[in-house]
Amino acid sequence: MIAEKGFTIVAVETDWADAFDVNEYIQGAVPTAPGDALQTFERFPTWTWNNRIVTELVGWLRAWNASHSAARVGFYGIDLYNVPESARRVVAYLETADPPAAAIARNRYSCFGRLGVNDLPEYGHRVLAGERKACAEGAAAEFLDMARRMAASGEHRPGDEALVAAWQNARVVMNGEAYYRLANLPTVESWNLRDRHMADTIDALALHLESAAAPPTKVVVWAHSSHLGDARRTERSGLGELNVGQLLRQRHDGDAVLVGFTTYDGTVRAARSWGGRSSVFPLKAARTDSFAGLFHEVQRPAFFINLRDSPSVQQALSTRMLERFIGVVYSPGSERLSHYYRMDLAHQFDAVVHVDRSTALVLR
Numbered sequence: 299m300i301a302e303k304g305f306t307i308v309a310v311e312t313d314w315a316d317a318f319d320v321n322e323y324i325q326g327a328v329p330t331a332p333g334d335a336l337q338t339f340e341r342f343p344t345w346t347w348n349n350r351i352v353t354e355l356v357g358w359l360r361a362w363n364a365s366h367s368a369a370r371v372g373f374y375g376i377d378l379y380n381v382p383e384s385a386r387r388v389v390a391y392l393e394t395a396d397p398p399a400a401a402i403a404r405n406r407y408s409c410f411g412r413l414g415v416n417d418l419p420e421y422g423h424r425v426l427a428g429e430r431k432a433c434a435e436g437a438a439a440e441f442l443d444m445a446r447r448m449a450a451s452g453e454h455r456p457g458d459e460a461l462v463a464a465w466q467n468a469r470v471v472m473n474g475e476a477y478y479r480l481a482n483l484p485t486v487e488s489w490n491l492r493d494r495h496m497a498d499t500i501d502a503l504a505l506h507l508e509s510a511a512a513p514p515t516k517v518v519v520w521a522h523s524s525h526l527g528d529a530r531r532t533e534r535s536g537l538g539e540l541n542v543g544q545l546l547r548q549r550h551d552g553d554a555v556l557v558g559f560t561t562y563d564g565t566v567r568a569a570r571s572w573g574g575r576s577s578v579f580p581l582k583a584a585r586t587d588s589f590a591g592l593f594h595e596v597q598r599p600a601f602f603i604n605l606r607d608s609p610s611v612q613q614a615l616s617t618r619m620l621e622r623f624i625g626v627v628y629s630p631g632s633e634r635l636s637h638y639y640r641m642d643l644a645h646q647f648d649a650v651v652h653v654d655r656s657t658a659l660v661l662r
Contacts, residue, residue, distance in 0.1 A: 299516075299518055300359075300362065300371055300518075301362070303516065304369070304516055305371070305516040305517065305518050306369060306370070306371050306372065306507070306515060306516060307371070307372050307374065307503055307504065307507060307515060307516070307517040307518065308359070308371060308372070308373045308374070308517075308518050308520065309374050309375075309376050309499070309500050309503060309517055309518065309519045309520070310347070310373070310374070310375055310376065310519075310520045310521065311375075311376060311377055311496070311520065311521035311522060311525065312339065312346070312347055312375040312376075312377055313341065313375045313377050313378075313379055313380040313383070313384075313470075314374065314375040314376070314377070314378075314380075314384060314463075314466050314467060314470050314499070315375070315380055315383045315384050315387055315467060315470070316338045316339050316340075316341070316347075316375060316380065316383075317373055317374050317375030318374065318375070318459075318463050319335065319338035320335050320336065320338060320356055320373050321372055321373045321374060321459075323335035323356060323360060324356055324359040324360045324363055324371070324372075324373055325360075325363060325370070325372075326360065326363060326364060332353045332354075332356045332357035332360070333348075333353050333662050335356060336348040336352060336353060336356065336662075341379065341380055341415055342569075342572070342573050342574075342626075343569065343576065343626040345567055345576045345659060345661055346626060346659075348661070348662065349659045349660060349661050349662060350659075350660045350661070350662055351659065351660075353662055356373065359371055359373060372459075372503075372507060374499075374503055376495075376496040376499040376500060376519075376521070377492070377495075377496065378470050378473050378474040378477055378492060378495050378496075379415060379418075379474060379477075380415045380470070380474070381410070381413075381415065381418060381470065381471050381474035381475060381478070382410065382413055382414055382415055382418075383415070384467035384468070384470040384471050384474070385407040385410060385467070385471045387463070387464065387467045388403055388407070388440065388444070388464050388467045388468050388471065389403050389404050389407065391460060391461070391463070391464035391467075392464070395460075395461070395464075399443065402440075402443075403440050403443075405436075406436030406437070406439060406440045407433075407436065407437070407440070407471070409431065409433035409436050410433050416573075418474075418478045419478060419481065421478055422478035422479045422480075422481055422482050423482050425479050426479060426482045426483070432475070432479060433475050434472075434475055434476060434479070437468075437471045437472040437475045438472050440468050440471065440472070441465075441468040441469055441471070441472040443468075444464060444465040444468040444469075445465065445468075447461060447465065448461065448462070448465045448506075462506050462507075466499065466502070469495070469498075469499070469502075470495075473491060473492075473495040476491055477491050477492055477495075485538075486534075486537050486538050486539040489539055489541075490538070490539065490540050493525060493540060493541045493542050493545065494540075494545065496521070496525065496542050497542045497545040497546055497549070500517055500519060500542070500546065501549065503515075503517065504517055519542070519546075521542065522623070522625055523558045523559060523623060524541065524623045524625070525541050525542045525543065526541070526542055526543040526556055526557070526558070526647075527541070527543050527556060527558050527641070527643075527646040527647050528541075528543045528544045528547055528556060528645065528646050528647070529541040529543065529544045530544050531641060531642040531643075531645045531646035532621075532639055532640070532641045532642070532646060533639050533640045533641070534639060543556045543646075543647075555606070555648045555649070556646070556647045556648045556649075557647060557648065557649045557650070557651065558643070558646065558647040558649075558650045558651070559650070559651050559652075559653065560584075560589055560590040560593060560621070560622070560650060560651075560652045560653075561581070561584070561590060561622075561652070561653050561654065561655070561656040562583060562584045562590050562591070562593070562594040562652075562654045562655065563581050563582065563583045563584065563654075563655055563656075564581045564655040564656035564657055564658075565578050565579065565580060565581055565656065565657055565658040566578070566579050566581045566624055566628055566656065566658050567579075567658040567659040567661075568624065568625070568626055568627055568628035569626060569627050569628075570627070570628070570629075571627060572626075572627055574627075576626075578658040579628050579630060579658075580630075581624075581656060582630055582633055584622055585620055585622075585634070585638065587619060587620055588619055588620040588621060588622060588638065589615075589619050589620070589621050589641070589643050589650075590621070590622055590652070592619065593652040593654070594654055596652075598654065599653075599654050599655065600651070600652060600653045600654060601651075601652055602649065602650070602651050602652075603615075603649060603650045603651075603652070604648075604649050605643075605644055605645075605647060605648055605649055605650065606648035606649060611644070612644040612645065613644075614644075615643055615644040616642065616644045616645075618640050618641060618642050619640065619641070619643070620638045620639070620640055620641075621638065621639060621640075621641040621643060621646075622637050622638050623637055623638070623639065624637055
């Protein structure tokens with residue numbers, strides 16, 4: 299996609315601050331090795347990025363940038379979990395760019411105290427219970443100040459992004475704080491806020507890294523299928539849930555291509571519970587009443603289905619069936635309840651790649 303189709307942004311479902319360290323490496327600003335650059339990922343689940351596949355990718359990206367100065371590629375995180383690290387980086391940027399503003403930011407963020415990223419779920423619980431003050435007002439005020447700086451700054455390109463990074467870190471603090479408060483409610487509000495944040499980040503990257511002298515920015519988004527398939531075509535829409543794929547389709551009619559992946563069996567690297575250590579699990583064979591079960595009957599090791607440009611294929615697959623989603627936690631004992639939803643796959647994605655037997659991620 300980069301070498302043949304001119305994509306220049308890789309946006310991944312991970313924290314902005316950590317991914318930006320990797321971006322500094324691929325821009326040539328940090329003299330280290332690919333594996334060392336990926337040590338920045340310290341928050342659960344580290345294995346999704348600190349593994350052999352991504353090590354090879356970031357090494358390739360650095361080599362590409364070194365030999366393609368006019369078509370450099372950036373690597374960015376679109377998620378919002380690591381609020382404390384993003385707050386620290388906003389202050390660090392301002393300490394150099396505007397020391398008086400740094401003092402204001404430090405005071406606004408002092409509300410969080412010494413909270414680490416693992417303490418934030420408890421923060422949200424205590425705010426909801428009325429046991430402590432929310433930090434929303436200061437986080438929102440700091441983001442507005444950073445947005446004003448951005449509005450007056452002009453164009454930004456990969457390799458010269460200190461203000462863009464600080465502005466996005468301020469957005470992470472504001473939206474991440476809200477996410478942890480909403481996560482304790484029995485609604486889809488926290489999910490929807492997170493996916494809006496990711497979609498807004500993708501759009502902001504495309505806008506701020508676009509040049510009038512170059513073709514329109516093209517973004518590869520690397521995230522879980524539950525975020526990238528159009529939520530309106532799933533049973534989750536009945537709960538009011540939306541996602542990145544839906545938002546990008548609505549905002550960029552015809553210019554967003556949603557690609558999903560299915561698999562029948564094999565192995566998967568995951569944890570038994572959130573925050574736990576990863577291990578390799580045998581992957582149960584997909585249910586016969588699922589799309590992966592249907593695709594298994596084709597008896598091919600892997601294949602690609604073009605749904606967007608094939609009305610006859612869309613028609614053939616238009617029946618709602620189950621689709622399996624496995625993220626960083628796998629619960630084989632409750633797989634139907636934990637990992638399957640009913641979907642209209644023919645309209646949920648523009649294309650699907652089926653790999654009949656998957657193999658688990660290999661750690662470095």
